[in-house]
Amino acid sequence: MANPEITNIRAMLAASPAPEGLVELRQMYDGLGGMFPTADDVTLTSTTVGGVAGEWSQTPAAAADRVVLYLHGGGYVIGSILSHRHLASELGRSAGTRTLAIDYRLAPEHPFPAAVDDALAAYKGLLDQGILPQHIAIAGDSAGGGLTVATLLAAKQAGLPQPACGFAISPWVDMESRGASIQGKAAEDPMVQGQALLAWAGLYLNGQDVRSPLAAPIHGDLKGLAPLLIQVGSAETLLDDSIQLAGVAGAAEVPVRLEVWPEMIHVWHFFHPVLTDARTALADAGAFIKARMG
Secondary structure (H helix, E strand, O other): OOOHHHHHHHHHHHOOOOOOOHHHHHHHHHHHHHOOOOOOOOEEEEEEEOOEEEEEEEOOOOEEEEEEEEEOOOOOOOOOHHHHHHHHHHHHHHHOEEEEEEOOOOOOOOOOOHHHHHHHHHHHHHHHOOOOHHHEEEEEEOHHHHHHHHHHHHHHHOOOOOOOEEEEEOOOOOOOOOOOHHHHOOOOOOOOOHHHHHHHHHHHHOOOOOOOOOOOHHHOOOOOOOOEEEEEEOOOOOHHHHHHHHHHHHHOOOOEEEEEEOOOOOOHHHHHHHOHHHHHHHHHHHHHHHHHHO
């Protein structure tokens, strides 16, 4: 029997098809996030960390010395703090931490590796503030999920300590869209299609190597990276990205846990106010982060 909540979300998405223009797409995505207000007990504070604009979100029980660095999704071309505020803040609640969401630079105005540079600068900024690496988790969804792993790689390359863990939601980690699920799940996925992925990859990479490890982490040496939790839905075109990432990480002896959630669509966590499985997934991720932080 089909999950009635995800059926309702599919109907909502079908009633509002995405526009074609980039400006309009950005506005639409921020508006979609605005449909789900941040909880009343969340405190929001604008900030700059490591020279990168960001926003702290904090619930009453959050530990001040523990942080989730959140990297929003949107194909590296759309998305913002506003679009993902409700998701980032609730992940922090589940983990018992503050959340720092950053507005990393977007393509095509700022192509690769601008997003990686900003995420790494924010992580280093947290370390410079005296936050212990074992009290930091890096998390993100879709492109932000790929950016999460890229940031772990960039930290390794820079000689910085790894954080407690990484949490990747429906990560995009293959700029070539080679996974069989790109076509095999196309009819099921109302969020992401292969043609759009290739277009966004082109805007992001701007002619650079499609297999650069900091853009497509499945091509990187992941040995020594922080433990990973990967959550992906069974109804996603990017399902194979998650499966391949888990395989590459596991082969590199990274502790990795892959969860495939039945019937769930791309970044179902986004819909947590109206989706039970999203709230459950966030609770599970929060428990994972707490355990890794000790």
